[in-house]
Amino acid sequence: MQKQKSKRNIFGGHRMLLAGILCLFGFCLLAQKPVQSRVKKTSEDTTKVRKREATPQKQPAKSKVYLIHSDLLRKDSRNPDAQVVVGNVVFRHDSVYMYCDSAYYYDKISSFEAFSNVKMNQGDTLFLYGDRLYYDGNTQIAEVRMNVRMENRNTTLLTDSLNYDRVYNLGYFFDGGTLMDEQNVLTSEWGEYNPGTKQSVFNYNVKLVNPQFTLTSDTLEYNTASKVANIVGPSDILSDNNHIYSERGTYNTMTGKAYLLDRSVLTNEGKQLTGDSLFYDRNEGLGEAFRNMVLTDTINKNMMTGEYGFYNEKRGYAFATDKAVAIDYSQGDSLFLHGDTLLMETFHLDTDSMFREMRAFHKVRFYRTDVQGVADSLVFSSKDSCLTMYRDPILWNESQQLVGEKICIYMNDSTIDWAHIINQALSVEQLDTMKYNQVTGKEMKAYFRDRQMYKTEVIGSVRVVYYPMDSDSTLIGMNVSETSKLDIYLENQKLEKMVMSPKSNGTLYPITQIPSGTDKLQNFVWFNYIRPLNKEDIFNWRSKKVEDQLKKNVRGPVELPNQHLFETKKE
Known part of the structure; x- marks a missing residue:
């Protein structure tokens, strides 16, 4: 009996040892499998990240649309997929809150249709209002209709049809709209506005109205922060005294400074300044033309050309140099005058004793x-x-x-x-x-x-x-x-x-x-x-x-003009 008991103890000890070894071996296998899985998953994630970096794509929503509050919730037999919510309705998607009087809520597809007194609140800078709203939580696109108003700090966008893409932070209208800030009012048939970058794009019958001028165009880009309009198509800028035509350039609506390209034309009370590129300061009344400059006086029928030109419309002062030529075509047979520098200045401007001087040297x-x-x-x-x-x-x-x-x-x-x-x-x-x-x-x-x-x-x-x-x-x-x-x-x-x-x-x-x-x-x-x-x-x-030089005049020097007549004006 004692031997058998001793034998059982021996075999029992071996079984326990074997079981321990098997457990340890199994633990090692279990421990090894998650490591391999993590390595594989990390490799897949890296591939996905690289793929996303190579081809930027719109990301789906990371959370669903929640119904936060309503006074009444019921089912509608005519629309079995929707829950009907009425009274003080509030939805939330991520950090965005949306309000309305009533709505159809599609919980399964994370979307809803909202009616009456619609309001969308994104942070404390973007507010969107309208009569109707369809919001898709998967694409994060809000389609707002009727009496639409988007407010972003000092900028307001008015239209009847607006789609707002939360992923790209972009609102765009396609049935006519008006964008207003503290400086300008812009209208067009189609347009888009980014509340993040403050950049907007307008197409078709574009009109920018400023207290000092009006800009019309077919295509225009405008930034509500810098107040700079980018001219990217045939455009006219009209004010009381002048007219600018340009097809490419920038115009700062706040400072009145313009940088214009592609043979833009500045017209002021019968005078036209043209160049391959132009700079114009509306407030100071200064214009500069670079390369192939032409300054034409259509009233007096004369013009100046050169590679560089300057014009001060407030003083009636013009300057041309580098192959400068003055042309008088008032008599049909034009007179062509060249000098290293040409100047034209008006004296006693806007008086009965006004006169002009043309100087060449x-x-x-x-x-x-x-x-x-x-x-x-x-x-x-x-x-x-x-x-x-x-x-x-x-x-x-x-x-x-x-x-x-x-x-x-x-x-x-x-x-x-x-x-x-x-x-x-x-x-x-x-x-x-x-x-x-x-x-x-x-x-x-x-x-x-x-x-x-x-x-x-x-x-x-x-x-x-x-x-x-x-x-x-x-x-x-x-x-x-x-x-x-x-x-x-x-x-x-x-x-x-x-x-x-x-x-x-x-x-x-x-x-x-x-x-x-x-x-x-x-x-x-x-x-x-x-x-x-x-x-x-x-x-x-x-x-x-x-x-062939003239002999020295022993009677004394001839009277010469005042030196200032031949000095370039310092502006």
């Missing part, structure tokens, strides 16, 4: 079919219709050349009335390549009719070299004379008669017996190599030859 050249000229600088004033050429000016009319230290040209309806050549005045008419009619004196006055010189007055130390002709235009000889005053009369650009005071007989040389050196006055010079040939040639500056 340096290396000035101008061309019109009937008149051409060069000078270092010039000023044209509408006060006396006088164009004054400074520093080595030269003026051509047909075969006539006028030279002096200063030339004043008086205009009548944009055509030359008369010209005053001051100091070292010289008039030269070319007959052929060897013969020239020449007149010189201290000063000279040339009078024009129908764009042709018909009379010239020469005053002081007059000297003359001219070739009289008989009736068939045959040269008779060469006359050399001196006097104190000379009046020359021309007919069709040909000499008709000369009147000298006091009378001078002069000397007439037969055409074959002209003494050498007597056929040219001492200060004779022919500047045909400088003369502008056409409107493109005004850009080609050609300096005088050293031997």
Whole structure:
């Protein structure tokens, strides 16, 4: 018996040991299986995350829509999937609360239809109101209809049909709507608004109304925080004094500053400023144009072009440089004037004594079919219709050349009335390549009719070299004379008669017996190599030859304009 008991104890101990080993082995197996499962799950999750990162997708709701309160809840036999809730109804989805007077609640699909006094509250910044609402808790899209109002801080959106996507935080209307903030009111047929970014997009018959202007467009982007409108389609901005047309750019409706591209146009009281790009400050009345600038005055029929232009509409001040050209087209035959810099300024603006000055400097050249000229600088004033050429000016009319230290040209309806050549005045008419009619004196006055010189007055130390002709235009000889005053009369650009005071007989040389050196006055010079040939040639500056420079005036320097006339204004 004792042996058997001892044997049972031995076998019993072995069984317990075996059971312990089996339990330990089973625990290891059980412990190993969850580890493998977690590794596999982690790998799958990582793959899913990478997939989501590669292709961003809209995420479904993480919670269902709950009915928080209603005064009455019942079933409707006509709609067995819905619970009818009536009176002080409150729904909650995540942190969003929705209110209404009555609703159909679809608990199984986490959705509801709400009626009357609908209100949706998202945090303390977004409120949505309407007469009807269908909310899908799975897609998180709220469809609000009739008398819809979305409020986001200082921004209000009004429409009759609005869909609000909570995932993308985006509300959009498609049957006409109005967006209002403290600065502007915008209307369009279709639009969307993001309460998070404050960015909105409008399409079809867009209209932005501001107390100072109105913007109309077919497509417009607008930010209610920055008050900046992004112009992305043909748009017009109209105010009392100006009009902007642009197809691409930005317009800050609060500061009035615009950055416009694609050949935008700024129009102000008959003046148009165009450029590849424009900057405009509405409050200061300043406009700048960059590349291919054109400033047109449609009232006075003139324009300025260049690679850069500046315009101050409050002062009537304009500035152009870099291939700058002023063009006057009031007479049909346009005059083209080029200088390194062109300025236009208005004085006594909006008064009876208002006048304008046009200034050009340096290396000035101008061309019109009937008149051409060069000078270092010039000023044209509408006060006396006088164009004054400074520093080595030269003026051509047909075969006539006028030279002096200063030339004043008086205009009548944009055509030359008369010209005053001051100091070292010289008039030269070319007959052929060897013969020239020449007149010189201290000063000279040339009078024009129908764009042709018909009379010239020469005053002081007059000297003359001219070739009289008989009736068939045959040269008779060469006359050399001196006097104190000379009046020359021309007919069709040909000499008709000369009147000298006091009378001078002069000397007439037969055409074959002209003494050498007597056929040219001492200060004779022919500047045909400088003369502008056409409107493109005004850009080609050609300096005088050293031997053709005017001699120093021993009588004293000619009067020059005030230096400020040729200084760029500091804005």
